[in-house]
Amino acid sequence: MTAPAATFDSPLGPHLRRLGRAAPVRFAPVLAVLFVLLVWPLAMLAVGSFRTAAPGFPGEWTLKAWGSVFNVPAVRESVANSLTISFVTTAAAALLAAGLAFLSERTDAPLRRWITPAIVVMFATPGLFYAVGYALLGNAYTGLFNQIARSLTGLENLTLIDIETWGGLLGVMVLKKVAVIYLFLIGPFRALDPSHDEASLTAGAGTFETFWRINLPILAPALTGAILLGVVTGLQAFDMIVILGWPQDIQVITTRIFEFITVAAEPDYARASVLSLSLLLLIAALSFLQAKILGTRSFFTVGGKAREGQRLKLGRLRWVFGALIGLYLFAAAVAPIGSVAFSSIQPFPGVYENLSLRNYAEVLRIQRVVPSLLTTLALSAGVGLAAMGLAVAAVQAGRAGGARTAVVIRFTTLIPLAMPGVVTALAIAWAFVSTPGLQQLYGTIYLTGLAMIACVMPFAMQAAGAAMAQISPDLQEAARTSGASGPRALADVTLQLIAPSFLTGWFMAAILTSGNLDVPLLLDAPGQRPIAAVIYDLNNRGDFSIACALLMLTLLAKAGVGLGGYAVLKAGSGLARRRLSSLAKDRS
């Protein structure tokens, strides 16, 4: 042993500082990418609202757009429409979703096991598919539903449903929104600790009383969160309105923004920016309200013990509830998909002769369809991978960089949640056009891709965060104390353990990207139009049956990729296990 004083000059040299304060520096590239992708566009959007000219062109500073935009009666009307749609559909969808979640998780109703899978399918189905499906099903004249009703009753002029009305639009949006809210609620419903119920039951409360007095208050944060999420998605709605609302002149904020830029004779970028920012502020205020109401409370407990709690016995009523579930599943899942599938073999909606697969052959003969399918595949896979990779890096940076870094990252990645796809696309376009060096990306598929990464970032963060949260920090620390460097520990432990969740997140992000209509409609890359935009064009032109055939093809492709990926994942994990254990045998 030597005197300690002599060793104060560290013999370990400069490689000493690798943890702690060094972390923000190491994660600087991640923060820089997040800034360019999410913060910079927001700033440019704000700047753009004070300019007289289009982005990238010389113009003057002005407050004109801010002063004038809300004086336009049409704009006021679309704001009112947005709010109406948002609140009405949220109220209805939240009730439906909570009821379904309760039936699925807490009761013995028949068909309950079908609810979650059906809703996952609905969530993954783009709004475009839904809108087209219902438009064909509920058309007052040629709709399948009305036709069947007429042939059953023999009444020639009977019209049971007209989808091209306010009621029709709201109904379809409710059915779709139930999926979002349900998926948000189901985790907390499932995570309810059965011991809380048991404590209440042994205290003398009945099952209904326990739900009312114990479960519901515990779920309050999740419920408020779900309702606010519903309002936010309602304000962002675009594709459904474009397809179901435009024919009846129903305009909302997002479609008005779109119109300012693309449809008007003279693009009015400043007004589009003002409208975008106002929407963003409204959504940010709602999110702030949510944070205020809930504080940092997080009630629901995820216990390690996954036990089946006591299910409410519905008795004879169970058949009534079973029938209600069946009705919902039919209306929300079977009907729209069936409608698209049937239309794809019809020569034209309303024509019931000469059913054939001709439309499929024809759609593949359209020149741009195959390249568009390939573009979409590459775009979705690339965007999904990039978003998930960035999200994992961001979560890791937040973990290693301390509380402040984590807050900055969390806030930054939530920005797109407040931006409808149209707004994100606009903001990204402005940011890149006005930045020398990035201008060249304008008009290319890469800019479309970047905007789509921004759009799926909140989802990717959610997926990556959930995956990483399951990995105890101990596991990585154990690697560090075993002599592994930071990146090495990440690669050897965390990345390997989150691999299945990562692939699932990648797939879901790709699915969301492939169904995104807002971004490609606004950021056109000549010759490289994603399939959602092509379908929209076909549908707009009146080629309904061919559009349906293409919708079916993309649906089948997604299902194929999904099932194939699942099989590979299963086989892969089995193989990895066998390989690992045989390796271990060699060693021993």
Added chain:
Amino acid sequence: MTRVILRNLHKHFPGRAPGVVAPKRGAINGIDLEIASGEFFVLLGPSGCGKTTTLRAIAGLEEPTEGIIQIGDEVVADAARGVFASPNARRLGMMFQSYALWPHMTVAQNVAYPLERRRPKIPRAEIARRVDEVLDLVGLSGLESRFPSQLSGGQQQRVALARALSASPRLVLFDEPLSNLDAQLRFRLRHDLRRIHDEAGSTSIYVTHDQAEALALADRVAVLNHGEVEQLGPPTEIFLSPKSRFVAEFVGYENLLDGTLEVGGGFRPDGWLRPLTGRWVAPALAGARGCAAIRASGLHVSLDATEAGPNALVGVLQAVTYLGDRYSARVAVGGQVLFATLAADRWSPGRPVNGETVHLWAKPSDVVLIPASPEPAPALREEAA
């Protein structure tokens, strides 16, 4: 030689408002320790006392706010000079409370991992040999190709131990590694841990809140409270001569009586008429405040006055609990409740308690008298100096 030196170690966690450093669970406020090479050193304390933070600072998983950490001859952390070695540069082994076994690796892969990270590289054959050796040491030969999820809790614990030891680290850190096991297994593994420490010859630092573990394992124990060392010494000293009320309470003295040292050397608990005679753990002057600590096992109850010994007291029996080889009795003396021991042949299970008058006594060596240390009156402090 791997001694560990902590000098004036501080770790503060940021409070809610930025810039405000509030005392927080797990913070450490100036710890000085010198742990000798080859020593089995235990950090003992209640949850939140800073023992795990201290251990994590030694491991390099927390960066100290202030102070110096030296392992062997290397200064691995020196806040003032901005020196901070990352955990992988410290050549140590650590066993986690949760075991932290990697679920995607087999037992052999888990144990081999620290060896594979060593630079210069260790040849594969040597790694395999060493894995066998360590698994043999912990009694897990034959389970090499199992995954952690296929093992029992006790086996997982042994894998974690094997992994901590496999690269022959100069220092092994233990973070409450036995707290997740049942009592019987804990007892067995305690003995194994000490045996393996003696065989491996490395320095060990062990964190626990379980005094029995500290007794069984330690060469020396540091009792921590609010991020400071409350008492430091061999286990016998900690258990027989606690230096403060906190330590006495924490190591299981059931009866703690505050009082005053009287002229003539007796200690009179507040509200009592008669003084106790006992053993002072530190010098004190007449009039000084202090505390008498008596274990229930050292305070005897008899139903018959003739059996009573020194420090005799009279009390009223309130309750009796059967403990197998003896009874535990709750006795009211004056306004206080004391816990004492009733010999097995003096009572019978199930016999009702009817407020019997009983006699208590304790050997002076079992009455530990602890002078109160915090904030003595200024005049007294000068006298003591």
